[in-house]
């Protein structure tokens with residue numbers, strides 16, 4: 001598969017050294033909280049490869065994809081492989097809306113046990129420097145080829161303006177997720193930018209009614225501030241952690257394997273969280 005051009009929301013973006021760079025790997029710092037905090041402050045993101053048990057992540061993928069009616073998976077594919085049949089089963093509500101498997105799954109003890117596992121809580125505590133709580137609105141995302149739908153360039157802060165900005169996001173691919181499967185990309189150093197610097201990118205946007213996303217055009221977003229998108233070919237077990245002011249987005253899924261991921265937020269215990277994140281996620285909750 002060619003990496004000369006990738007796309008996000010159907011908008012092509014040349015995969016050049018001007019626009020993309022490999023994401024720095026912070027895995028060697030995982031056991032050194034002070035060093036990890038320094039790297040996080042510097043980069044706004046850390047990538048920890050193989051941080052979670054690969055088998056446990058693949059089991060979560062299998063459990064979620066098993067909850068769909070027949071027809072989602074290609075003939076012969078196991079839920080763990082998660083190969084898309086090319087058509088979504090009819091009769092389901094939109095992703096994450098009550099009645100869709102993702103809505104039930106984030107309320108399932110298998111999901112909450114995964115999200116609340118000590119490795120993740122400990123990582124958040126190491127980065128925030130004290131005891132933490134996980135915000136209940138943990139999101140399960142699921143993309144497949146053919147839709148050309150992905151997350152627009154945005155900061156998490158734009159969606160969490162009513163609480164402390166000392167909040168962390170963990171992004172966890174639930175399955176292997178190379179660039180072509182639609183992983184998260186981070187705009188290098190963008191946590192140091194002001195919102196005004198993205199004004200030119202905001203001219204190129206497909207959601208004029210919604211001020212929260214910067215743009216669906218990742219090339220325009222990168223060029224507006226002269227920064228590169230950091231990419232990684234994620235494997236099941238990898239985790240990234242990012243701060244609320246780092247611009248990020250995702251790429252379109254063009255592989256037969258579906259992209260499933262989880263994103264979780266953590267805050268220091270006792271700190272004020274945006275109350276829209278204090279209840280479980282639903283695809284139509286508007287938050």
Ligand SMILES: O=C(O)CCC(=O)C(=O)O
Nearest residue numbers: 141151169171250261263
């Ligand atoms: O997974 C995605 O496409 C978006 C995730 C995201 O924006 C986040 O974790 O903050």
